[in-house]
Amino acid sequence: MNSNLLKQARGEIEADLVLKNGRVVDVFNERINKLDVAIADGIIIGIGSYKGQREIDLQEKILTPAFIDGHLHLESTMTNVKDFAQQVISLGTTTVVADPHEIANVIGLEGIRYLLDAGLALPWNFNLMLPSCVPPTKFDNSGAVLKAEDLEELITAEGVFGLGEVMDFTGVINGKKDMWEKLSLFDDSFIDGHAPELTAKELNAYLLGNIKADHECTTPQEALEKISKGMYVMIREGSVTRDLARLLPAVNEKNSNRFLFATDDRHPGDLIDEGHINFLIKKAVKQGMDPLQAIKLATINSAEALGLDNIGAIAPGYKADLVLIDDLKNFNINRVFKDGRLVARDGKFILDSVQKEQTSINKNSKIYNSVNIGKIEKSDFILPVGDKYRVLELSKDQIISRESTVSLTSQQLTSSKLVNENLVKLAAVERHKKTGNVGLGLLKGLGLQTGAIATSIAHDSHNIIVAGIDTEDMILAVKEIEKLQGGIVITNGGQVVDKLPLPIAGLMSDESLVEIAERLDSLKDTAFSLGVTHKEPFMTLSFMSLPVIPELKITDKGLFSVKDFQFVPLVIE
Template sequence: MGDSVAREDDQGRQQFMNDLIQVARGEKKADLLLKNAWIVNVFTGTIDSGDVAIYNGRIAGIGNYEAEKEIDLRGSYLTPGFIDSHVHIESSMVSPEEFASTVIKHGTTTVVADPHEIANVAGKTGIAYMLEASKSLPVSIYFMLPSCVPATHLETSGATLSASDLKSLFKEKSVLGLAEMMNFPGVLHRDPIVLEKLESFESKLIDGHAPGLSGKDLCAYMAVGIYSDHESTTPEEALEKLRLGMYIMLREGTAAKDLKKLLPIIDDFTAPRCLLSTDDRHPEDLIEEGGIDLLLRMAMKEGVHPIRAIQLATLNPANYFGLKDRGAISPGRIADLVVLNDLEAVKVSSVLKDGRMAVREGELLLKPKKKAVPAKIKKNIKIEEVKPGHFEIPRRRRGKCRVIDIIPNEIITKQAVVPPKTKEGRIISDTERDIIKIAIIERHSGTGNMFVG
């Protein structure tokens, strides 16, 4: 039975190739012809005038063709669909269907997601939901499997994922590798659990997460096959990683905003190893500002050549992740295409996904079906009653307390030691100095554990 199905698949593929060759040679009409486009060529760095022929979701050729249907772009720019190299869909606070319906309007046709947050709560059930919910959407969603669930041994999580748990998901076509290895201390100290995961993914990609790691520790971290990072916050940090052979994902999220600071690292030699990433973006930011299109606008405004900027969001991530069927406007590649009225403003007019019009003038045409969310994922907050008195902090004799010092627009923090504001023997929030309380409540098992600081 299996061999028979395989032969049928092979025959179907061969017939498709036969038809595609005929279309490419002009012997058969294309399905769709995009006429009079300024084609952004990410191979040569040029903008070429021409027509693009599409057949069965693929680009058949560029040139003079006949087609069943024609769309006159009237001199609009045509770019490859944008690729987000690292994103946590859960940070958008919506389902994969809603996420895809939003980012496609901004030109993103492919994302590489790390479902760490949902896995931290629901384990393999959470990942299985994300894999299933990401099928048949107007955006291609690939996955890097969460490497650190829980993130550290100090964390109380809703699940634990072992190397064998992760390996059982290898068969999924959308799984590309192991997501950000946040536990870099575990790598450096040769934690057996960490090493087992790294060994399991030796044949696949392994993304990094190494803020501030440098020198011999960085070498040790990379020596086990970790070749990308999205946590650099200074040009110096990013350049050290580039010199050692890492790919750098330039991030601009809702909380962590590193793109402008890192753009100076881009030159003729480093550009091919740089990618764009939104990492974590909240829904209002995605809707009002955009996703990868926002990063492209920012890069161009800071002086990055428009085509080079577009390479960071198309060809470069396609090369890094081995997605050879996308990332450029080229014969044989998937017809994921973005029509721009203004190149440097990255003003998205229309978006084609697999050769079909997905967005026209801001209107979503390919609307995905919503999928049921498992009960285990929806009903997972287990906490006892929380009362105002639980947030009280008695004044301490020493008179000072440690404060998490937030660095604006960065994910890293500092520590400060200051005298707190007190009232009636209790420490209270001090809004004048922007020092407020923080509470952590265990929500997975209903233990009642709570910390207030």
């Protein structure tokens, strides 16, 4: 230990920096104290009464630990890592736990290394999980396969934190060899969970994999059972899946330390208009949670759940990652400190502070050339003959799609009949290996009345998913995505009417967060003009191909029942 730091902590010499006249949040006792905070070498060396070589008057504003996002996917913001980081840091989030399984399912280790290098070049605590499920399942085609020995190449790399969300819960429960090889590899690290609606003895078996947390709870009952069995529950508030209001009734004085916040997937517009973890705190308070308890869920609870012992509190030995807010009602961000250095003021990132150079990407690399579609034909998008069909039915504010049925004769499968039934054709088109695979289904609840919408963001294998009324418009949208090498495309009447290129693995843009948000607003307006009723139509569509989320999904190989864990025919009779 540096003796100079000890002298500063004892108050024998002036501290390097002292934050004075602040109301300091004590997350351990859930109270606020008027204290000085002394900082040196990027850590808090004392709280109490101090003098500093440099002093900052906080003018009785509230000083909290900086916020932590326990689980997110950088790719879901659709922007580059630098712009995302600057946005969330300016909103008080200085620690993220990022799972790169989106880009890994497209281009494997190359994609992971890209995000890792970009993340480590920025002034935040960047923790990267190595994805556990590449491919996510055997029920669709992805662009890469990562086994335990592949992950082992990166396990000791700077910034690598643990094993990403374990979505293959059936593989864990049934002792699947390659899944357990990955679990064993990360036995001494944090292992994140993904177990929607898993309960009783199956949950018991799942937890033998040393899986620590879950962000897929959607009811208080589910959360309470998982907590009773030793898990931490991440209260997720993303752009599509908004679980916070549903889960808060599960939080009480006896179990509140087992809950933490996570965003999972948030779109650029929501990051700009609503915020990041600061938004979750504000929303929790509006829902009736005590403000200091909400701050705990965003700070010390997250740190303790994740096993990060030097962040999440304002106490000696902790990193000086701090947020200054005006009050406990509005939570307006006044200043953000990272390692004791000012990195944001009044919600704006200070560009010349601690910024490192980022590695440029070779435009000829696979990262920029990831869309490879095989031969597709009109017949691939025409519904088969039948009298009764299975339907994916959307659930409001959830990525769950329920299974229902519709009785329609082949003669009734007209555009007008689909519109009257609030149905669209839904297809998943393989885009990695030129297989020409097209899975076909029906989707209820999107509201689209004409044209087609396609996106190369289709969790988690990220094939192309397209919803439409007209077959020709669906094909045109898919081919335009291939031309762009990824993106979101809207077609109508045989024309491309709006689009957003996403050339980085077909998932992300190299434009700024603000520019992407503006483009997405335009795309949404176009979609709404065509009848779409969902607030987040593109993200909603992107989850319709995820065969680990109940109940019915679509992959490039066909319709998949998550409940029965097998493919099922579109035509019932």
